[in-house]
Amino acid sequence: MTTALSFKGVSFAFGDGPDVVQDVDLEIGEHEVIGLIGPNGGGKSTLLKLAAGLLKPGRGQVRVFGRPPHEARDEIGYVPQFAHFSRDFPITVAQAVLLGRIGSGSRLRWNAADRAAAARAIEETELDGLAERPIRALSGGELQRVLIARALAAEPRLLLLDEPTSNLDQRAEEDMFTLLGRLSDRMAVVLVSHDVGFVTDFVHRVACINRTLICHGTAELSGEVMNELYGHPVRAVQHEHAHEHGHGHSRRDVK
Amino acid sequence: MEFFAALVEHDFLQRALAGGLLAVIGCGIVGSYVVVQRISLLAGAIAHAVLGGMGIAWYFGAEPIIGALVAAVIAALIIGWVKLRFAEREDTAISAIWALGMAIGILFIARTPGYSVDLMGYLFGNLLMMSSSDIRLILALDLVIIALVGLFYRQFLAVCFDPEFARVRGLHVERYYLLLLVLVALTVVMLIQVVGLILVIALMTLPAAIAGRFINSLAAMMGIAVLLGMAFTAGGLALSYAPDLPSGPVIILLAGLSYLAAAFFRRGAR
Incomplete structure (x- = not known):
């Protein structure tokens, strides 16, 4: 199996501060969907930014398909936290998705390949009917899909998503995971979340991080692991949701 | 009507109208970036720091507008550097640059031998002296602004919309940000003659x-902002002519009232 993303002995600190991420070793395969979970401030978003090339590790090595992230940027699709996204920017869905092509291709104008890739991304994320709509008129779930479509427009082989489930209603969350499941046929997907609810059905593997990697694997997240991860006792509550699609999944919420 | 008759007759009025209309072209384009980037405080600091350059130029017998141009670009680069490096103390540092520029300008103007500067003209504009x-x-600055925005439109859009994503895609976000602030500086210099440095920010941001x-x-926002800026400038000049009012404040009054009306209309339409 080709390795899409690897961390080898990676540590990172902001300025002279303490390590936010310490000695992390992790490999992610090319068709894997992996969830990075952990408490706020635990370093999971930092790990994602290291993978995206937004930060450089103080020690260790980050590789995307065998290359440093800044050399492999055409392989990387990055989806920021949509909940913090400014909605009043005068831009339509189609224009926002085209921006996913910035940095590749022609420097002066969008070419036919750019437009075709953006159109495919819009179709794949089922945004066809919304293409000319301004982003200020979108729901949270729709904006989330726009940001995913923008990442897909660059035709990446590694998709990195920061807190994709926060502030989404359950229906939108389900739609998003169905989409990510489809995408994993042709790319690796890394999701960051402080919400462990999605780990049950949708991801192949979970990596728990609280500065260092505490567990990774498909094993059940036990109370002991959660306690170690979150630094205090965590109450895991099983929820059973009845879905329109006729199947349910158990959800674990951190209290 | 008196204005239109005078416009046909007097060169100075034709120059005032031409200069005003040309200045709001760059202003509408760059003002749109200022609005979507929410950097009107930065633009305000650049505008006021310009007085330092004008005062120094005056003291040494150079053209004040050249001093303004140099000071505006230097202020833009310093402010951009402060914003990028010291984000947490940004507002204090920017206010300090704002005040320092003005203080330097006033000191140099006070010390200029044979002082006869029409300070009011630079503070509040004097279109009729164009x-x-x-x-x-103004035409040269317009061409520079249009050329740079035409060349880097997509890059500026990406950096303004989502700088983090632009960085992932390999854009030099800091360079484009500083270039954008330099465009703001050029626009400030263009508008000083029209509405003066105190009112520059209003004409830069309200139409956009x-x-x-x-x-x-x-792109459409830029186009509409240019047209609105032209309407306010021509309208302000025309309205101020007969009662012999200063044109700068009348232009800004028109822009400000239109902004309030638009806000009211938009709220009513919801």
Whole structure:
């Protein structure tokens, strides 16, 4: 199996501060969907930014398909936290998705390949009917899909998503995971979340991080692991949701 | 009507109108970036720091507008550097640059031998004093702004919309940000003659802010902002002529009232 993303002995600190991420070793395969979970401030978003090339590790090595992230940027699709996204920017869905092509291709104008890739991304994320709509008129779930479509427009082989489930209603969350499941046929997907609810059905593997990697694997997240991860006792509550699609999944919420 | 008759008759009025209309072209384009980036405080600091350069130029017998140009670009680069490096103390540092520029300007103007500076003209604008060389400078600055925005439109859009994503895609976000602030500096210099440095920010931001309420693309926002700026400038000049009022404040009054009306209309339409 080709390795899409690897961390080898990676540590990172902001300025002279303490390590936010310490000695992390992790490999992610090319068709894997992996969830990075952990408490706020635990370093999971930092790990994602290291993978995206937004930060450089103080020690260790980050590789995307065998290359440093800044050399492999055409392989990387990055989806920021949509909940913090400014909605009043005068831009339509189609224009926002085209921006996913910035940095590749022609420097002066969008070419036919750019437009075709953006159109495919819009179709794949089922945004066809919304293409000319301004982003200020979108729901949270729709904006989330726009940001995913923008990442897909660059035709990446590694998709990195920061807190994709926060502030989404359950229906939108389900739609998003169905989409990510489809995408994993042709790319690796890394999701960051402080919400462990999605780990049950949708991801192949979970990596728990609280500065260092505490567990990774498909094993059940036990109370002991959660306690170690979150630094205090965590109450895991099983929820059973009845879905329109006729199947349910158990959800674990951190209290 | 008196204004139109005078316009046909007097060269100075034709120059005032031409200079004003040309200045708001660059102003509508760059003002749209200022509005979507929410950097009007930065633009305000650049505008006021310009007085330092004008004062120094005056003291040494150079053209004040050249001093303004140099000071505006230097202030833009310093402010951009402060914003990028010291984000947490940004507002204090920017306010300090704002005040320092003005203090330097006032000191140099006070010490200029044979002081006879029409300070009010630079603070509040004087369209009627527009010379042919002023118009040539405004035209040149317009061309620089249009060329740079035409060249880097997509890059500026990406950096303004989502700088983090632009960085992942390999854009030099800091360079484009500083270039954008230099464009703000050039625009400030163009507008000083029209409305003066104190009112610059209003003419830079109000037309774009009105356009942004009704428009869904940055390019269209720029186009509408230019047209609105032209309407306010021509309207302000015409309205101020007969009662012999200063044109700068009348232009800004028109823009401000239109902004309030647009905000009211938009709220009512919801």
